[in-house]
Amino acid sequence: MKSNLSNASVKFIMSFGKMPLANKFLETNDFQSEKFYDMSVGFDEKLSLFQLIQSPDPEEMFDENYAFFSGTSKYMVSHFENFSDQIKERLKNISEKKKVIEIGCNDGIMLQNFSNKLEYDHLGIEPSKNVYAVAKEKNLNVINNFFTNELALNLTNYQKKTDVIYAANVICHIPDLNNLFNGIDELLNKKGVFIFEEPYLGDVIRLTSYDQIYDEHVYLFSLLSVDKISKLFDLEIIDAYPQITHGGSMRYVIGRKGEHIISDNFKKLLSKEFAQGLDKFDTYLRFKDNCESSKKRLIKMLNSFAEQNKKISGYAATSKSTTILNYCKIGKNLIKCIYDTTPIKINKFSPGMHIPIKHHQNFNITNSDISLLFGWNHKKEIFEKEKNYIKNGGIWISHISDLL
Ligand code: SAH
Ligand code: TMP
Numbered sequence: 001m002k003s004n005l006s007n008a009s010v011k012f013i014m015s016f017g018k019m020p021l022a023n024k025f026l027e028t029n030d031f032q033s034e035k036f037y038d039m040s041v042g043f044d045e046k047l048s049l050f051q052l053i054q055s056p057d058p059e060e061m062f063d064e065n066y067a068f069f070s071g072t073s074k075y076m077v078s079h080f081e082n083f084s085d086q087i088k089e090r091l092k093n094i095s096e097k098k099k100v101i102e103i104g105c106n107d108g109i110m111l112q113n114f115s116n117k118l119e120y121d122h123l124g125i126e127p128s129k130n131v132y133a134v135a136k137e138k139n140l141n142v143i144n145n146f147f148t149n150e151l152a153l154n155l156t157n158y159q160k161k162t163d164v165i166y167a168a169n170v171i172c173h174i175p176d177l178n179n180l181f182n183g184i185d186e187l188l189n190k191k192g193v194f195i196f197e198e199p200y201l202g203d204v205i206r207l208t209s210y211d212q213i214y215d216e217h218v219y220l221f222s223l224l225s226v227d228k229i230s231k232l233f234d235l236e237i238i239d240a241y242p243q244i245t246h247g248g249s250m251r252y253v254i255g256r257k258g259e260h261i262i263s264d265n266f267k268k269l270l271s272k273e274f275a276q277g278l279d280k281f282d283t284y285l286r287f288k289d290n291c292e293s294s295k296k297r298l299i300k301m302l303n304s305f306a307e308q309n310k311k312i313s314g315y316a317a318t319s320k321s322t323t324i325l326n327y328c329k330i331g332k333n334l335i336k337c338i339y340d341t342t343p344i345k346i347n348k349f350s351p352g353m354h355i356p357i358k359h360h361q362n363f364n365i366t367n368s369d370i371s372l373l374f375g376w377n378h379k380k381e382i383f384e385k386e387k388n389y390i391k392n393g394g395i396w397i398s399h400i401s402d403l404l
Contacts, residue, residue, distance in 0.1 A: 010042040010051065011281055014288040016327045020351035021056060022214035022319035023067040027348060034351070035060075039323070041213060043284050048224040050201050050284070055175060055218045058127070058146060062173075066128035067344055068319065070109040075381045077109060079245055080168070084113035087164050087195065097121050099162045101187065103147040103196075104170030108135030115140060123159060125151065130344075147174070152183035161189040167196040169246065172219045181233045194235070194254040201225075202276055203248025205283060207400050208290040210327070211320035211374075212247065222278050223270045226252050239263040247320075247377035295328050298399045302334045305370050313368035314338035315382065315396075316375025317345050317357045324374065324399055326352040335372060339363040360385075365392040373398050 019039035026034060040053040070076060091098045098120050105111040105124030114122040115138070124142035126132040132144045145151055152160075165184055174180045184194050199212045201220040212220060219225075227237045238260040243249040250269075277283035305312055314321060317340040324330070331353045338350060339360040346359050363371070363386065371389070373396050375382055383390070390396070396404050 009046045010044045010053065012053065013041045013043055013050075013284045014291065015040040016210070016213065016291075016323060018352075019215065019326050020322065021061055022216060022322035022351060023061065024351050025067055025317065025345045025348035025357060026351065026354070031349075031354060036352070037215070039213070039215070041284075043281055044225075045281060047228045048222060048279050049229070050220045050222070050225070052213070052215070052218050056215050058173070058175065061216055062127045062146070064129040065344070066131055067342060068106070069131060069134070069342065070106040071134075072341055073378060073381060075378065076245070079243075080110035081113060083166075083168065083197070083251075084110060087166060090193065091163055094163060098164070099123075099159065099189075101125065101159070101162050101165045103165065103167040104173070105135055105140070105142060106131045108138045108140045108142070110166075110168065111135065111140050111142070112138055121159075123155075147180070147183060148176075149179045149183040149186065152186040155187065160187050161192075162187045163189060163192050165192070165194045169198060169249075171196045172198045172221060173216045175218045177219075177229060181229065181235070185233055185235070188256070190256060191259055192255070193238070193260075195251065197241075197243055197245070197249045197251035199246050200242070200248050200250040202250070202273060202278060205276065205278065205287055207248065207403075208287065208294050209247050209400055210287075210291045210294065211318075211323045211399065214319055214323045216319065221250065221252070222273055223250065223252070223266065224273050224278055226254070227270070230254050231257070236262070237266055240266045240269050242269070245377070291327075294399055294401070297401070298324070298328055299330070301397060302330065302372070306334055310369040311336065311367060312370045312372065313363065314355065315360075315363065315371045315373050315386075316340055316378060317342070317350060318374045318377075320377075321374035322351045325350060325355065328399075329353075331355065336367070338374065339368075339371075363389070365389060365394050368394060370395045370397055373404070376400060376403055379403070 016039040018036040042053045100122050102111045102124045105126045111124045114120040125147045127146045135142045201222040204212050234257045235254050236257050238255045239253040241251040314335050317338045337356045337358045341360050345357045376398050
């Protein structure tokens with residue numbers, strides 16, 4: 001099927017300056033060869049699509065050293081159990097074996113819930129070799145590759161009758177939406193559904209959480225944009241569910257046009273987007289102003305703590321932290337180190353600003369009077385783990401006003 005997806009109608013919103021790859025944590029001898037790109041965002045008025053103007057090649061980001069292991073968050077393990085339950089409920093009336101495909105299954109955090117081979121035929125598609133290997137060790141059926149239309153065409157006819165294709169925090173990573181949707185069209189059976197959840201544009205605009213913008217997030221979707229794109233492929237949104245994960249996400253349920261009843265829930269959420277102005281370019285110019293004010297506020301706050309000789313650290317070396325640190329030009333002079341749980345990040349340096357990453361077990365009030373919470377989306381889990389920090393007089397801060 002053809003579509004007219006192109007970026008010809010993208011209007012420039014703002015630049016966040018030179019950015020390194022968000023998940024490329026470095027050793028000292030990598031500093032010289034570190035790559036940067038101009039991180040600018042624009043708005044496609046035709047598709048109501050918020051997007052990066054240019055983004056690095058996926059092969060540079062999703063390789064054998066991909067630093068994001070989904071399983072590091074206990075909360076996300078249970079979130080994906082719930083997500084799987086919702087899919088299972090949808091599939092319950094299918095009497096034969098149910099076919100599910102996950103795009104970007106990472107370490108198998110969600111796919112493992114479909115491993116019962118008597119009930120499900122599952123398939124994961126994951127290009128990053130190191131996280132793919134973890135899923136493989138769990139005995140899951142995974143292909144180490146990018147999901148593309150070409151890959152879809154090469155799957156067996158049996159797999160081409162898929163009941164559910166799902167993804168989480170992946171679809172916004174795929175630059176060529178035309179190719180992606182053609183692949184979905186190829187694999188989905190008549191009544192099948194494509195379900196995916198991604199960081200939600202409405203929340204980014206509401207919170208000024210500009211740190212959701214980084215190389216991997218080529219798009220920040222809304223119901224408006226996803227529905228317009230789907231319709232180019234004779235698909236449509238049939239339901240949607242807001243999520244609290246990743247600082248505010250949306251789960252989209254898409255089916256073939258005319259094959260499903262469209263939920264009232266979706267219609268209500270869509271009218272909220274019009275009320276928020278997500279279809280209007282002016283909204284994004286206000287967002288630009290809000291980003292600039294947020295940057296000034298954060299720098300002022302950090303400088304004032306530094307002048308009081310407070311020790312400041314960062315907490316959680318998230319991909320999002322790369323945007324904050326490089327956009328606000330916050331270096332080692334202000335933040336001594338960032339504490340994190342991910343083994344392959346520890347003892348390395350943050351992209352661009354080269355702040356040391358330390359094991360989270362070393363985090364305490366002696367080395368951090370103030371802690372800038374980069375993992376603000378994991379606030380509940382982190383505060384639970386670090387409850388002694390506040391008891392001992394530690395102070396959490398965030399670039400998002402009113403979060404803490
Ligand atoms: N679904 C997991 C992982 C999200 S990280 C979760 O929500 O926690 C994004 C994942 O998508 C990475 O593992 C990356 O390797 C994978 N990915 C990126 N582009 C992809 C593509 N074209 N096809 C399939 N997976 C892709
Ligand atoms: P992200 O999911 O927002 O990209 O960030 C995940 C990062 O946060 C990852 O590097 C691990 C880190 N993290 C901690 O350091 N402590 C925690 O308790 C949690 C949940 C995450």
